[in-house]
Amino acid sequence: MNKIIRYFSKRSSWSLPYFIFLLLFVVLPLLLIVLYAFRDNQGHFTVDNFVKFVTQKEALNTFIYSVGIAMVTTILCILFGYPAAYILSNSEFNKSKTTVLLFILPMWVNFLIRTLATVTLFDITGLPLGQGALMFGLAYDFLPFMIYPIYNTMMKIDKSLIEAAQDLGASRAKVFTKVIFPLSLPGVLSGVLMVFLPTISTFAISELLTMNDIQLFGSVIQTYIMQSDTMNYGAALSLIMLLIIGITSLFTGGDAENESPGLI
């Protein structure tokens, strides 16, 4: 009995529930994906699923298209999000925190609801659904995830640096290009990670906003996984996407971590 009490009073043993949770809901599913990806319908080991991805153009094309859409979405988010974050972080323009809240507020509403609302919006105004609607919807959905990290980084810029730049002869425009912009880049990077990566794997948004016309990589994976005979191929596609996302975050993640901006 004493042994048990001593075991549970140790701080390290408190992590046990989380450890079990991670094992059951993160590590095990990942292992299952790997397992399924390397098997065929009969359960034999194979690498055919990966060969199929490279040789059959269909999935590969969807993947490249998805990356393209994600890039456009990210660029749109930077174009709209950066000035918004700049204005929000500048006390001259933005006197209250309420405006910040208004920009962040959409994040509290579920993705699907916002997307359905966008569909309705397009219906009412008579605008056609399709690629344009998809890009609008994605940019709209992910904009707060771009604004917030940039805003956070800008808020952390020491105001005395701006004064020092002015003092050394920098006009308002020069202060921006020489000090604020370079110092806000870690925030932009963080925003890119939060917009670009989730957009590649998104599926519900593309289905709703294009009337199932355009399939993004996420939708393709979903379609394959839902059918039992193509489940292994779907698992392989998931694994490929995971690897690519993992590699991209490795490239960008190191720097973003040092500057500790925004949400992650």
Next chain:
Amino acid sequence: MALAENKKEPEAHIIDVRHVSKWFGEKQVLNDVNLYVRKGEFVTILGPSGCGKTTLLRILAGFHMATEGEILLEGKDIAQTPPYKRPMNTVFQRYALFPHLNVYDNVAFGLKLRKMDSKEMDAAVRKALKMVGMTDYEERDVNSLSGGQQQRVAIARAIVNKPQVLLLDEPLAALDLKMRKDMQLELKDMHKTLGITFIYVTHDQEEALTLSDTIVVMNEGVIQQIGTPTDIYNEPKNCFVADFIGESNILEGTMLKDCLVRFMDKEFNCVDTGFDENEPVDVVLRPEDIYIMQRNELAEQFHGIVQSCIFKGVHYEMIVLTPDGYEIMIQDYNSFEPGTDVSLIVKPADIHVMKKERLCNTIEATVVDSDHIEMLGEKFQILPTDIEPGTEVLAEVGFDKIDLTDYQEDGTADGDVRLIIYKGNHYHLTIATDEGPYLYVDTTDVWDDGDLVGINIKPEDIRIKVKD
């Protein structure tokens, strides 16, 4: 530099500050500041934190606008000139180096903005870095430098632009003592070599005395005194300056006639003239100016018993209690054990007599009814008066007639302790009331700077005078 009123050669002034006041909302941080700076001078603005010295510097740099008054640079008003167009550069207290640039690019920042030829720029940057002793650090990341090194880079970044005026905002405050002393000497050398006008802000009186040609002492947004370091030290204009610069014994006294002053219930010869007969004054005795010796009744001016003796490195610091209850601080190379009966002598020339700024509190008030007035935003009871209600009056209250309470709720009005001056046998406190006006209180109770206090005044201690 001196008060603007007695300027002699206006053509030599590089900066004129005229009647500058600054309000942040309801709070006045600068009150009618007047001063000028001569070309090439090393001027220090000295004062405790919150006295408005940094605000004044920031107005000069262009980061704040003065609410009233004008700032002239070589005779031209620069109030509307943005900071980036002023031929001045600032060394900031916390360095404000650009973290995304290396040492070289930090220093070159201003020159690049001016589109200087790259060869010329390279030479200038290297020269500036050499001047601050940071050669070979060009490629270093500024975050990898120590505080002292960062401050050197910040100084190089400012002087490389060859500004007409260099503004320094407590540049050494974040450094440790040894480093600070070294940097002080280097700054003084730099000032000589460069020939640039330096305006230096600090709260460190020793730093001010070491570095400056002229010191401007400020408190509560008001200039207290402007003068050379020796003037400020030897001839302080008021208790604040005497107390803030160096150690001092400040005592209440009466000027009996020219060159004769009475304090500690004794008469002393002094060298001060120009006071009214029997005018109340403040007397300053510097602790190093008082001679101390074993008791010898024939040779003494006054005497006392040593209470404490502390070794301070170069000298001993002793507190002597006189039979009349005055505590006097004395610094001497010889030590006297506590309990020793000692004789004390002070030379006439070492007694410094100052005019009192006020003899009692004078507060603006309004009569409410026959036995109440409103002052300091509250209703105070007074002895019955027949002055018409609504009349504006002045209420006079003696320094020792104000009662301070520990809890603000216990007082009719409230405020906080701003300045404490020990006057040998009592404390003279400056209390900032919430409504704005200052109250001056004599008390034997011990209070701390910043204490929140309640204020009570007995009805019989308030004298009412109708305003002229």
